[in-house]
Each structure stands twice: as C-alpha cells, then as structure tokens.
Amino acid sequence: MECIFCKIFKKEINTKIIFEDDLTISFEDLNPVAPFHILIIPKKHIDSVNEINENNSIYIKQIFENIPKIVLKFNLKDYRIVSNIGPSAGQSVMHMHFHILGNRKMNWPPG
Ligand code: AMP
Ligand code: ZN
Numbered sequence: 001m002e003c004i005f006c007k008i009f010k011k012e013i014n015t016k017i018i019f020e021d022d023l024t025i026s027f028e029d030l031n032p033v034a035p036f037h038i039l040i041i042p043k044k045h046i047d048s049v050n051e052i053n054e055n056n057s058i059y060i061k062q063i064f065e066n067i068p069k070i071v072l073k074f075n076l077k078d079y080r081i082v083s084n085i086g087p088s089a090g091q092s093v094m095h096m097h098f099h100i101l102g103n104r105k106m107n108w109p110p111g
Contacts, residue, residue, distance in 0.1 A: 005093055033101065
C-alpha cells in the first residue's frame with residue numbers, strides 16, 4: 001500500500017500546495033503546530049534522512065534549494081526546519097519530510 005505522502009505528491013489526496021517542482025512538493029500541514037507550518041517532501045518514497053545516499057541526495061539538494069525561495073515568498077525571516085527520524089523521535093509518516101515552522105517564538109531545546 002502506498003504511503004500517505006506518496007498519495008499527496010501523486011495528487012490522490014488533496015492538500016494546500018505551496019510550491020512544487022519536478023522533484024519536490026511543499027504543502028500545508030494538516031495539524032499545524034505553528035502559525036506557519038508547511039512540509040516539504042521528495043516526489044519519491046524515501047523513508048527518512050537515514051536512507052539518503054549518493055544515489056538519491058539530489059532530493060535533499062532540491063529541497064534545501066527550495067526552502068529559501070519558499071520562506072522568502074512568505075516573508076519569513078526566522079524559522080525552524082525539523083525532520084523527525086524514527087518513531088521515538090516523533091516520525092509518524094515514514095516518507096522523508098521537513099517541517100518548516102514559523103511566525104511564533106521557538107523554544108530550545110525542543111521537546
Ligand atoms: P511527523 O510526525 O514528523 O512524521 O510529521 C508528519 C506530519 O504530517 C504531521 O505534522 C501531520 O500533521 C502531517 N500530516 C499527516 N497527514 C497529512 C495530510 N493528509 N496532509 C497534510 N499533512 C499531513
Ligand atoms: Zn511515500
């Protein structure tokens with residue numbers, strides 16, 4: 001069975017799309033934990049950052065080239081990028097994703 005984020009990038013599930021290119025898609029998080037909360041994912045199933053290697057790191061390159069464009073579009077100066085890797089770190093969807101959180105004060109260390 002396909003994962004939920006694969007369904008999102010194949011447009012089998014509707015989301016509020018923020019930005020999209022050939023390799024990545026960014027959309028609003030369904031349960032935002034900050035006033036600005038979007039996710040950016042590869043258009044390929046990769047379980048997590050832990051599965052990145054020399055054959056698929058193009059997705060990481062593209063994601064991190066897109067983040068500054070996205071935050072500029074939303075005039076976000078200070079923000080946080082989070083990727084939870086593994087269930088005990090808080091990963092609930094096993095398709096690599098980066099949360100972009102902003103428009104509120106962030107605490108450190110995170111919980
Ligand atoms: P994580 O818990 O780090 O794996 O993050 C998964 C995120 O995906 C959570 O913040 C969820 O709110 C979000 N999420 C799950 N399903 C959807 C969906 N259908 N559309 C948008 N965001 C979703
Ligand atoms: Zn997937």
